[in-house]
Amino acid sequence: MIACFLLCVFGYPLIAGFLNTAVVAFSNQSAISATANSSLTFNYFKDFFTYPGVGKSIVLALWVGLASTALAVFIASNICQVLLLANTTTKSSSRVSKLIMVFSQWMISFPHVAFAISLALLIAPSGSLLRWLSPWLTGFERPPNWITLHDPYGLALILGLALKESAFLVMSFLSASSQIPLHNYQQHGMTMGYRPAAIWWKILFQPIYQQSKLPIFIVLSYSLAVVEISLILGPNTPPSLPVLVWQLFTDAEPNHQLIASAGALILAAVVILSFASWLFIEKIIATCFKAWQFNGRRTTSLALGRTSAYIQCSIFYLIIALAILTLIIMAFSWRWRFQTPLPTQWQMSLIFKTIKQTQPLITQSIILGVSTAVISVCFVIAVLELLVASQSKLLSNSSVGLMYLPLLLPPLVFLVGVQFQFIQLGLDGSFTAVLLGHLLYAIPYVYLVLKGPWLAHDPWQTLHARLLTGSYIVAFLKIKLAQLKAPIAYGLALALAVSIAQYLTTLLLGAGRFATITTEAVTLSSGGDRRVVAIMALMQCSIPLLGFFIASRFYNTTATRKQAPQ
């Protein structure tokens, strides 16, 4: 029953959207009559593969996806190593770990586009980093003719994606670590004389990694198929595959849109190929390191050591902090040219003007975000309760797979198709349409957050409560919900952040009429006034930030209570 329901909710729009794209890609008629009966053709695939630069675009997308995900996993492991191993030692290190937690949550809520812009402003040849260092250190009177952005190997893009996505992986790793007997392992490791770094890499990393495969694949799919960030940081001659497909989609030439449909399917295939490649590489690495893992040595090489982890974490956080500092300075600047470390003229007028103009959008974004958060959390709780009640493992796996589809498939593949469905139903441009679109993306994230704590919750407690109160509802509300309020608060905040970040979904399903703070930010960024872009980016992240702040009050109180008896 649950599977049927989930199939209707998630399967229908996705499959219909996907089919619509496929029909267009395989049909041999013009865009307008493409959905009518027309014969099968591979012409558009042929056209797509002969389009200039496609081969390189595909390789680039695969490389960027795999490399940035690997780097993100590495960063996240280092952060988690510091975090999990520090917890048990001194007071100052527990303060550090608390800071890292807050920072990670904050990074998740920081919109991708805003982060990409910040990084671009930092590392461009005329960026703030060189402004601060020139000419006293570098001797540059003018910006150097370096390629630090849009480099042909996508290194800037890889760095940006890895830094941003590592925050999501940190939270995933932490959630996974709560599902293994962490302290047990740690105690055993310590009694056997393993150094902390060796405990992490040799004992803890593997089970945590195994539990986090899904989040890693979500990151991989996202990094490979993202359009907006590739536009800001990625190479452009040729661009990586998703950008190329998006350019073809939005081209005035009707033929190009059909080629784009074929391209979108290829993109989906490349994503699947990347999953396979990831698993393959993982196998090789696992085989190579197996001997090392069980060689019995209690220490690790310096590169994987604890000090090295601390240094690496510091570097990551320094880059992020400098990037965001640049964004803030930019938001308050009026004139800021190369060589001056700070703006020569400052302003507040643009800030006031932007806030005044975007006030209705903020309200709209909050209403949409809060609705998305509440509905998705209620929906997920309902599904989880039903799952617990029915206790069917098979059912859970198949339905869960469906739910994650929106996160694993590139949005370009089905969003245009979903838009077509909504237009036919006369739903597009309505609040409902946009809300449904946002739910597609929010629900899987909420599910990811709530699943662990929900299934780990002791069923005896519920049973006892039911026996004592005689009411399922009272038992549920007073015992289960009350005990699980931390993950619920976190899920609400995450869903809000996901909703605020939606761009393509809002644009296509809202018929453009539905302006949110994010669509406005992207629109204004096309005008190239970076000060306004910076202001919008800061405003954009303020809403989810507020959400996480409120959620963290629940989170922290529960955490301290848990720690108290120890």
Add this chain to the structure above:
Amino acid sequence: MPINTTKQTILTSNTIRSSLKKALLLSSAILTTSAFADDWQQDLEQAKGQTVYFHAWGGSQAINDYIAWAGEQVKEQYDVTVNHVKADAAVVVQRIKTEKEANVTEGGKVDLMWINGENFKAMKANDLLTGPFATDLPNYQYVDTENKPTTELDFGVPTDGLESPWGMAQLVFYYDSEQLEKPPTSMTELAKLAENDKGRIAYPAPPAFHGTTFLKQALVELTADADALSKPVDDVDFAAVTAPLWDYLDNLHPNLWQAGKNFPKDGQQMKQLVNDGELIVGISFNPNEASRAVANGELPETIKSYVHSRGTIGNTHFVAIPFNASAKAGAKVFANFLLSPEAQTRKANTDIWGDPTVLAIDKLSTEQQQAFAALPVGSASLSPAELGAVLPEPHASWVAALEAAWLERYNK
């Protein structure tokens, strides 16, 4: 909605249309008695209380403010509410196509859109626009169709009244006078400049439209057979006509910004790069954009504009009504207001937007002429005389051909 057939027969005949236009110019008395006037009254009545969803690129705060102002005016004067939907024209074209595929023949989500060039060609070719309306607008009489032929020929494609002219555009370059004493006056000189000061010149990668325009400008200046450009690209020897262009680019690219391995995304990014000092020359399609950017703190005060001595490519941008628009009458009323001398004067003001008018100043009343004459001149703008000759766009078919050839050569 079926198109008024009598109106269509009148309009398909060009001669009758132009004579009617003359009649309109002669006296307003004729206007009140003509069939147009009745239709217009009907439109005004119908438009009352309608909401017009105007889809227009929203990247510029100045333009957004102007559209908001125009919306307030038509609300006050005609009881028409305008809702500015900030969307790129290409996305709107894709949307309307999807609506047509889904058989949404009325009640569409777009009432009026900002459009020109390739997007117009695509909309026209796919019958995605409502029937001719522009020439029926009362304010169309002021349009300078004689001296600004691009108001009727959009990238070489006849507008046939399917879109109403809104503003003029001309390719202009701007430079930082602190870093460059004498700006180049031709593509050849630009290449020399790039050779002497390596890495400071760039152009956006086609198909970004500033980039494509740069190619067209270079082609016009360099080719031996300029006449071929006005013909459809299939009728000429493309390779022979464009050979000098590719020679030129092959030599230019190593001296470009980032050694021609990278290109700015669009004209907007070039503006940032000029402000950052990475580039010394920028490209714009609005002769007053540089002035506005200086006033707005986006460019340094040392910025000046220039054009090439043989003239630069110019065109017109328009507004058009999709075939399934929900508020057609309201859209017409708004389009007519955008053409009014009042709205056009304000638009041409560099403190507001600085978009050149499509109207013929000499067709206006003395008072209106004075309003235009009193407009401020931007610090980085050129006078109409300095702007020089406007070169026509090559035939619309050249866009796709040039872009494909460029991508084939340099997108690898």
